[in-house]
Amino acid sequence: MNAQDAMKKQAAEAALAYVEEGIVGVGTGSTVNHFIDALAGIKGRIEGAVSSSVASTERLKAHGIPVYDLNAVGELSVYVDGADESNAQLQLIKGGGGALTREKIVAAASRQFVCIADESKLVKVLGAFPLPVEVIPMARSYVARELVQLGGTPVWRDGFVTDNGNLILDVQHLEIMEPAKLEQTINNIAGVVTVGIFALRPADVLILGTPDGPKTLRA
Numbered sequence: 001m002n003a004q005d006a007m008k009k010q011a012a013e014a015a016l017a018y019v020e021e022g023i024v025g026v027g028t029g030s031t032v033n034h035f036i037d038a039l040a041g042i043k044g045r046i047e048g049a050v051s052s053s054v055a056s057t058e059r060l061k062a063h064g065i066p067v068y069d070l071n072a073v074g075e076l077s078v079y080v081d082g083a084d085e086s087n088a089q090l091q092l093i094k095g096g097g098g099a100l101t102r103e104k105i106v107a108a109a110s111r112q113f114v115c116i117a118d119e120s121k122l123v124k125v126l127g128a129f130p131l132p133v134e135v136i137p138m139a140r141s142y143v144a145r146e147l148v149q150l151g152g153t154p155v156w157r158d159g160f161v162t163d164n165g166n167l168i169l170d171v172q173h174l175e176i177m178e179p180a181k182l183e184q185t186i187n188n189i190a191g192v193v194t195v196g197i198f199a200l201r202p203a204d205v206l207i208l209g210t211p212d213g214p215k216t217l218r219a
């Protein structure tokens, strides 16, 4: 395990402190994979999970953790997920793994959103990481033209299909000075399913793995 991966694992294990009895919301990605593995160690204390992707569902089930449909459960007490970038306000860019839409839904349905990451994910201004946008396939060219109008350079993640059967455009060269405003603007483009800015519903807690141990930031 390299140093970055060890920091992801450290943040993931620290997030166990936020898990309550009942059903846990679980995100997607390499950091969350560590969280799922850690969750398996306390599975007798929880009822199960709601998952934000096919990949996380498979990993949860492989550990014998029951996975529930979000429609079958009420509000979740906590959602744990990673991020591609976070600013100091805990506004995020997510979707590097293409799971942004289901992640945004489960985050919205949870009382507390605990974000886990290694310290390299904390940035001053969001946007160095190409911004993922999930798009209905027939709208790809139209949405790309609209994103150019907003000052970005959209690149089609060719060959990638989301769990919802849609496409991803990764928008490069955006310096996101007003994340909540840009989230609304991009979400309003016809054909966009969702944009990977999580600013209207930022994380509540950010746990960063660092060489000196986990560091917690609050919104």
Ligand SMILES: O=C[C@H](O)[C@H](O)[C@H](O)COP(=O)(O)O
Binding pocket: 027, 028, 029, 030, 031, 032, 081, 082, 083, 084, 093, 094, 095, 096, 097, 098, 099, 100, 103
């Ligand atoms: O679609 C993927 C998710 O938003 C991930 O949570 C994000 O890309 C961070 O992934 P990782 O923990 O692998 O850096």
